[in-house]
Amino acid sequence: MSTRKLLDFRNLLSESKNIAILTGAGVSAESGIGTFRGPSGMWRTHNAVDLATPTAFASNPSLVWEFYQWRRSVAFNAKPNDAHLALAKFEERCNRENRQFTLLTQNVDGLHIKAGSKNVLEIHGSIRKVVCTKCKFVDENLDQPICEALRGRGDPNGGNQSAIPVGELPKCKRCSSLVRPFVVWFGENLDRDVLKKCRKVVETCDLFLVVGTSSVVYPAASFAPFVADRGKPVAEFNIEDEPASSTFQFYFAGPCGTTLPAALS
Numbered sequence: 001m002s003t004r005k006l007l008d009f010r011n012l013l014s015e016s017k018n019i020a021i022l023t024g025a026g027v028s029a030e031s032g033i034g035t036f037r038g039p040s041g042m043w044r045t046h047n048a049v050d051l052a053t054p055t056a057f058a059s060n061p062s063l064v065w066e067f068y069q070w071r072r073s074v075a076f077n078a079k080p081n082d083a084h085l086a087l088a089k090f091e092e093r094c095n096r097e098n099r100q101f102t103l104l105t106q107n108v109d110g111l112h113i114k115a116g117s118k119n120v121l122e123i124h125g126s127i128r129k130v131v132c133t134k135c136k137f138v139d140e141n142l143d144q145p146i147c148e149a150l151r152g153r154g155d156p157n158g159g160n161q162s163a164i165p166v167g168e169l170p171k172c173k174r175c176s177s178l179v180r181p182f183v184v185w186f187g188e189n190l191d192r193d194v195l196k197k198c199r200k201v202v203e204t205c206d207l208f209l210v211v212g213t214s215s216v217v218y219p220a221a222s223f224a225p226f227v228a229d230r231g232k233p234v235a236e237f238n239i240e241d242e243p244a245s246s247t248f249q250f251y252f253a254g255p256c257g258t259t260l261p262a263a264l265s
């Protein structure tokens with residue numbers, strides 16, 4: 001990206017009053033958390049998107065809980081990287097300058113909040129929380145392992161794969177029924193209130209940034225085009241040399257742990 005473009009972007013950034021940002025797995029890649037595309041999108045012989053479904057959980061809750069036990073262990077041991085930190089720092093600046101800042105993330109790893117971001121919408125939920133399949137009680141649970149039966153389980157390269165009886169899987173603190181990760185699975189609707197907040201953000205922001213996402217999962221993938229259709233500027237940050245879609249005004253190629261601090265500081 002030419003310095004000319006970078007300067008143009010930074011001027012626009014300093015004039016904007018209502019900035020919104022959408023992040024995806026690419027923002028956590030430099031924290032050692034694999035993305036969904038490519039080899040890291042596989043767990044054992046399963047494609048992550050096949051395990052992140054209500055049907056997979058209904059047919060094999062033990063396997064799905066092993067998958068999430070592993071992802072919790074990776075996420076809980078991960079540290080926010082310079083991209084997360086730059087976003088948290090930029091939010092503070094916006095607050096000081098009375099400008100609106102909203103961070104929408106598809107990531108369930110909790111690293112934005114760990115980095116200090118405040119106005120964060122985790123549109124696909126968080127693996128730091130569980131929800132009861134019976135009474136719907138939502139509880140933050142950072143226990144590692146989350147239950148005794150999952151101790152040492154979840155190894156992506158094999159290990160003990162015998163099915164864990166449902167009665168030994170994580171239980172609700174209120175009614176002792178089976179709990180599931182508090183995440184939105186494929187084929188499930190996003191939370192109504194979260195969707196309403198997302199709609200307000202894309203209808204009112206005057207600058208939208210898209211960071212580290214392949215923009216294939218909906219409804220999140222519809223946000224940036226919606227803002228662009230309103231005639232508002234969109235800037236994309238991605239490690240790929242070329243933008244997936246060239247409809248946006250700005251494209252910053254490279255690892256976002258480098259490009260984002262350079263653009264936002």
Ligand SMILES: CC(C)NC(=O)[C@H](Cc1c[nH]c2ccccc12)NC(=O)[C@H](CCCC/N=C(/NCCC(=O)O)S[C@H]1O[C@H](COP(=O)(O)OP(=O)(O)OC[C@H]2O[C@@H](n3cnc4c(N)ncnc43)[C@H](O)[C@@H]2O)[C@@H](O)[C@H]1O)NC(=O)OCc1ccccc1
Pocket residue numbers: 023024025026027029030035036037052106107108124125183184185186187188189190211212213214215216217218219220237238239240254255256257
């Ligand atoms: C696959 C896709 C086609 N399917 C969908 O979109 C589906 C169905 C659908 C609905 N509407 C549609 C319209 C058209 C087609 C399909 C649909 N959507 C849904 O089911 C949604 C629910 C979607 C949410 C699912 N849950 C997730 N996560 C939580 C769980 C969990 O995480 O376990 S989605 C999950 O996958 C997505 C992964 O995408 P990315 O984050 O972008 O990651 P990816 O690996 O793909 O890309 C990484 C990018 O980063 C870049 N990168 C890598 N390293 C770096 C680096 N260092 N720096 C910068 N960039 C980098 C790479 O180049 C790459 O571009 C994220 O959203 C993530 O949250 N629900 C729904 O719409 O309900 C109503 C409904 C229901 C049925 C039918 C109609 C309507």
Ligand SMILES: [Zn+2]
Pocket residue numbers: 132133134135136137172173174175176177
């Ligand atoms: Zn319960």
